[in-house]
Amino acid sequence: MTSGVSTSESRRTTREIRSMALKRHGLVRHRRAVGHTQESLAEALRVERSTVARWESGKVAPQPWIRPRLAEVLRVSTEELTELLVVSSADEQPVAERTEYAMRYPSRVDLSTVAELRDRMASLGERYDRLPSATLLARAGEHVSKVAFLAGEAPSGRVQREMRILQADAATFMGQLVWDASQRRAHETARSYYAQSVDVARHLGDPNAEGHALLRTCYVALYGASDYREGLNLALQAVRTARCTSHVLTGLAMLHTAEAYAYLGEGSDCERALAGAERHLGQAHGADAAHDLFSPTHFGRLAGSCYLSLGDYRKAEQLLAQTAAELHDRRKSRAIVLGNLTLARLRDGDLDGALSALNDAVSELHGTRGGGGMNIVFRAAREMRPWRNEPAVQDAQDRLMALMEAM
Structure with missing residues (x-):
């Protein structure tokens, strides 16, 4: 995949500026204070020393999935880690x-x-x-x-x-x-x-910025307006826009192409799009201009949603449960996954498992109020109405009402 000159040069320019003028001084000072060298910190996190060096230089930020472990090794809370990751000028x-x-x-x-x-x-x-x-x-x-x-x-x-x-x-x-x-x-x-x-x-002439905006517009069509054909067209347009410049954006757009096909009940097209997404995301690397948008949990989140829509609840449950376990500080994303996991278990006849996932989702939503998670959790609550006289279901419904009152 070749890089578009305008996009890649622009992103490199930003990284060069940061390396000249800015650095994560707080991270460097704290790493030294707890007795770690770059090499020992990298070994504890099972990453390359160059990765730690890039974090400290301000060229890239630690990915969300590794931050809980980084906070643990540095002996700080996730909130304190956020402060350490602030980039400041060298002077x-x-x-x-x-x-x-x-x-x-x-x-x-x-x-x-x-x-x-x-x-x-x-x-x-x-x-x-x-x-x-x-x-x-x-x-x-x-x-x-x-x-x-x-x-x-x-x-x-x-x-x-x-x-x-x-x-x-x-x-x-x-x-x-x-x-x-x-x-x-x-x-x-x-x-x-x-x-x-x-x-x-x-x-x-920046295809990555255009592709990202098109993909976000696709979300509105799919998850807001429920216009699945428009969502599909926007996702495919994002694929065409970014395919020559970013594996990450192309892979993400193909994941949402797959989800649109799943909503439309077109299973074979969904499977092909998932395979294409997995292929592109497997080629993602740090030099990709859209790498900051990438998370290792993306595939499981969207594939699980696809199989939920296609009615393969066992496969959806497997993917979503694994993804929920892997998500850490991405609380809004985790609430969406847990909401879908609730639906998968409920539709597969596992009420106890569905209630467990629903309660976990509500816990995440108390701190974030994420729109996607709220919508899915309330959809799951509506599907639990046949069991509304069950005490555990009533308790879950009460927690949802408390969440609404707190908003």
Whole structure:
């Protein structure tokens, strides 16, 4: 797979900026304080030393699935680890200083400002799976406004291009937040943000930013509007857009292509799309411009959902149970998986197993209020109505009502 020049060069530029100006000083200091070298930390985590070095340099962030283990080895909580992963400038300049200077003198925005703005957006993204989206909206909206303003004022050339790419990514993230905060009801608002991202990405010739926005628009069609044909068309469009630049985006788009086929009851097409997704995701690597979107649990999450829709409840249960066990700090994603696991077990006649999964899902939702998980959990609760006189079912229903009252 060859890389598109505009996309790969832009992503490399951001990584180069970070390596020159920014670093995770807190992570470095704490790693030394607990007596670890880069080599010993890498050995404890079963990763390469170069991976630890890249984390500390700010070039990449630790993937969500490894963070619980990293926190354990460093003897910190997951919240404390989040603080250690904040990227700061090498000269200990306050993180917001460059941005605030650029807001006063927008024509002087530079590549270091771009890197700072991208890191601030990444910090918001890292909190997405742990916090209610509504609590992030105000800060994200302010950030998106700053990015849009500076993108319009930045000097032409490399700086302006980097700002426009960041503008596209920020609009996609804002659409994701708005849709989740609305419990997946604000379809048009989310679509408008994704459309902004697509427009900017097409103007820049950035297939990865365009493919990501198309994929997010596909989610609205599949999970919000229940328009499975439109969702399928959008997923296939994302596949065509990203296939020459990103195995990750292509694989993710093919997973959602498979899910659309499953919703439509087209099992053989679903199986072919799953095989294609697995092939592309198996070729994912750290240099992929969309690598930050990748999680090892993606395939199990979507394949399990596919088999649930196709009525193969045993296979769905196997995939979803394994995936739920592997998900750690991605609480919104875990709630969705547990909701689907509840449905798979319930439809297979395992009421006790379904109640166990449902209660676990509600526990995750108490902290995150994730729209996807809420929708699936309430669907599962409706399917439990034939057993509503069972004490355990009544208890689960009471927990759901308490969750609703707390929102």
